[in-house]
Amino acid sequence: MKKIFLLTILTFGLMSCTNYIDEAFKNPNAPTEVTPAEVLPSMYANLARGIQFDSRFLGRYVQNWTITTSGATWDRQGYDPNSDNGGEKWRTHYWNLGQNTINMMRDARKQGKDEYIGVGHALFALTWLQLTDYHGDVILREAFDTGKLTFEYDPQEDVYARVAMHCDSADIYFNKLASKQVSSDFVLADKWFYEGNISKWKKFVSGVRAKLLHRYSLKANYKPDEVIKNVNAAFTTIDDDALVKFNNGAAASDDANFYGPRRNNLASYRPTDFFIRLLDGTVYTGVKDPRMAYLFTPSTDGNFRGIAVNAGEATTLPANRKTYNFFGFVATTAPAGGADANARSFFKNDAKFPIMTLAELQFIKAEAALIKGDKVMALEALKAGIKASFDMFTKNYTGYKAFTATDVTNYINAVSPKTSAEITIKDIMVQKYIALWGHGFEETWVDLRRYQYSPDVFPTWTFTNYYPDNLGKYAYRVRPRYNSEYLWNVDALKKVKGLDADYHTIPTFFATKN
Secondary structure (H helix, E strand, C coil): CHHHHHHHHHHHHHHHHHHHHHHHCCCCCCCCCCCHHHHHHHHHHHHHHHHHHHHHHHHHHCCCEEECCCCCCHHHCCCCCCCCCCCHHHHHHHHHHHHHHHHHHHHHHHHCCHHHHHHHHHHHHHHHHHHHHHHCCECCCCCCCCCCCCCCCECHHHHHHHHHHHHHHHHHHHHHHHHCCCCHHHHHHHHHCCCCCHHHHHHHHHHHHHHHHHCCCCCCCCCHHHHHHHHHHCCCCHHHCEEECCCCCCCCHHHCCCCCCCCCCCCCEEEEHHHHHHHCCCCCCCCCCHHHHHHCCCCCCCCCCCECCCCCCCCCCCHHHCCCCCCCCCCCCCCHHHCCCCCCHHHCCCCCEEEECHHHHHHHHHHHHHHHCCHHHHHHHHHHHHHHHHHHHHHHCCCCCCCCHHHHHHHHHHHCCCCHHHCCHHHHHHHHHHHHCCCCHHHHHHHHHHCCCCCCCCCCCCCCCCCHHHCCCCCCCCCCCHHHHHHHCHHHHHHCCCCCCCHHHCCCHHHCCC
């Protein structure tokens, strides 16, 4: 009884102290209630940041880029034990976006603002899809239950069902806006994404649904016609591309693009030799991709180079053969003051970050058509996807060396099959990989896993020296965030084999046949 009494006194004292501190140090300038319009812009920033932050690790799984030193775990298809590296997507979905999205929709419902509810469902559809594509089994049914301290995991196919539900709900709320105008505060809040254009938001939902349906490509119940139908209902021009906008961070560096030199997160990163081979005439014999000179700075001897994954760059390499970073320098530090004069494309301080693009969806259509057996449609979509990639750069980004419309036409003709009868999955996957470089990491990883990292589909892909825990296997999922799951949710992890050393190599639902 004495112990209980003392515990009660202590608990009451702590509660009283906490309440006193909260009241004493309350920020008089902080809003007592946050409106949907005030929440939405930060949600867009976090949507991009979650991908960009983890791209420093996932980008090495998919060999988009690597670092100048050798032996890093992620370059070996591994992970960093006791670390949150690779866990930002988890944090973004459940914390940065999760409850904020729920609250935004709740408050919008009270105000009768269907546009915010539709956007909330659309964002949830995308981020649930991204989360499960990245981690496999995740917490679904018990997510956001504030009365629980531990949470059970759900299988990927259940998460896919939730994605479909959010897509359908988004359509319902966007369709309700057909007879009324969106609010002026929504147009202002949405300036970082679609600037209040509900038509584009509806296309966005169709794009997410197309991606979802395409996750079943290895299953007996795959429906390529449904994939194609949703792609056709989605983006029709590059003006529909879903891009998160940033300012240059001059006033506050956190407002700048995560990739830019002002934020200085990628100074030691370089393109891989695998990616350069797709561009420099190695894979397409003698055909140089105009995007190579647009994206990258050549070495001073005039050649474009990449670094082999897990090899690093030799310190004895002659100066004229050193590989440049994305800021336009050979150094592993950012330029003074975060200046971005030499940075290109996605790596400017104010560069837009692609979330979903016309190019990506056209390549999905091409693959669906090929699986269906419609090679004519597959070839048309392949060419449309390549052109959309070039058009995206022309409209939105600054390159190292500009290309012309003639350059684009000549390239498309050179790399495309001469007749529809000749088209193969390799033709589509190579061009999709190129078009998604630097932003579409998760979609690229989905493709690599669906095709078991095959060099027959991704020519010149090579890999050796796996991380020891892999037991000689490729990674197929990223382990859940360490600081929430491996410290506080261990029992639930055990049930899905999350404590196994090679858990990250277990194939995901979409990567297994039937």
